[in-house]
Amino acid sequence: MPKLQSLHAKILLGYCLVGLLFVALVVSSLINFRRLETKIAEQQHVADFHDEVRYARRMEKNYLLYRKNGDLAEAIERANNAVGLIKLLPPQLSDTEVQADANEMLERYRELLIEMANADRHGKVSAEVMDELLITGSRMLSLGEKLDAEALDLLSEAVQTHHRNLRWTILAAIALALAAGVLVTRSVVKPLRTIETSLSRVATGETGRLDHTSSDIEVGSLTDAINRTLTELGERQKAITRSSRLVALGTMLSGVAHELNNPLSNISTSCQILLEEQDDMPPDIRHDLLTQIDGEVLRAQRIVSTLLDFARERQYERVQTPLRQLVEEVLQLTRSLTPPDAIILDDVPEVLQIDVDRQRFQQVLINLLQNAAGVIGSGGQIRISARRELRPEGEGTIIAVEDNGPGIAPENLPRIFDPFFSTKPVGKGTGLGLFIVHEIVGQHGGTVSVESEPGQGCRFSVHIPDSNSGKNTETPT
DSSP, X not given: OOOOOOHHHHHHHHHHHHHHHHHHHHHHHHHHHHHHHXXXXXXXXXXXHHHHHHHHHHHHHHHHHXXXXXXXXXXXXXXXXXXXXXXXXXTTSSOHHHHXXXXXXXXXXXXXXXXXXXXXXHSOOOHHHHHHHHHHHHHHHHHHHHHHHHXXXXXXXXXXXXXXXXXXXXXXXXXHHHHHHXXXXXXXXXXXXXXXXXXXXXXXXXXXXXXXXXXXXHHHHHHHHHHHHHHHHHHHHHHHXXXXXXXXXXXXXXXXXXXXXXXXXXXXXXXXXXXXXXXXXXXXXXXXXXXXXXXXXXXXXXXXXXXXXXXXXXXXXXXXXXXXXXXXXXXXXXXXXXXXXXXXXXXXXXXXXXXXXXXXXXXHHHHHHHHHHTTOOTTOEEXXXXXXXXXXXEEEEEEXXXXXXXXXXXXXXGGTTXXXXXXXXXXXXXXXXXXXXXXXXXXXXXXXXXXXXXXXXXXXXXXXXXXXXXXXXXXXX
């Protein structure tokens, strides 16, 4: 049998199987009813035979009591009817010898009735005929009762067999219908469940596409459509992330320019001193100035390198990264975004490593710090902390960014991670910062949550689970 490659064909096959089972049930019921009708008709023949014998005996007794010729004629007619009915009796009753004796006995009974009628017209009936008539009639009546009882037993057995067959037929039809339903349902639901599982894996960031796991045409088309949608969503997400990164770059450029201006000014001052006093300057002072120039150049290189590393487009790749170093780089990039007198507390252990895509998680920290810097006032405080944590689903790292700003209104908390949602005035924010945080953390298989009360500041907690490729050096708490 060729394998069905269409959900439509499988569902149609299921309906056909159920229809065939229904037809089989109806046909089986009709056959059983027909057999039952046959048994009822056979029992009716036996009952008619018994009735004819009894009626003939009754007319015989009436004739002997009242000597009415009509009663005797009626008895002879009933005996003739019984002779005709005995040929219709079912063969299952007694055996052939009994039925042959019944036929012979009935013929003799009819002959005795006819002989009595003739004797009555010509004289008195002999006592021998009367005695034989009574004995034969009694035997015929007993035989009729016996045959009637046997016919009733056969009918009762036939009814029970009919009920039993009907029950088994119904149970078999239900079982086959359930089996067909289960097979069709599994063939339809199983690939859909596989797609659901694959979509869950996509949602956790384990994969970006669905595999073709079913040969069904409709499932293949659905898988292709979902893959096209995921590809388009991925491209749009990359575009949004790229735009958010460009916005962050634009915001940080002024601060980076200020950061570069300091080492460049120091380099310029040291160079002017060397140019003006190079002939009269002692070697040790000249060496100190050159060392300062080299240090400031390295400082400028680090600033530019950090900025380029953040701006460069890279493929997603999770590696073990020193979290303290990553936080310090982000603080250097966002230093100009915070008020000059703001207090930034860095409570990240030196040895703590985190399993992330470096560039993307840098974007997470920048967005969270930029969000906190935008709400604290003069003298405000931002605290960055991190620790290991063991959850039921596995080990991971918790990074918290909290501020002492005005907090978030309760009605805005459910929408804080929605795209393009912002509590800032028009033109002051894109509404993409926290949305990008949520997307990147989700891509790492992690979660991000927010705790805030009006006037009590805000705390964003990011949980990043460890991947299977690496282990952290700190013991989870």
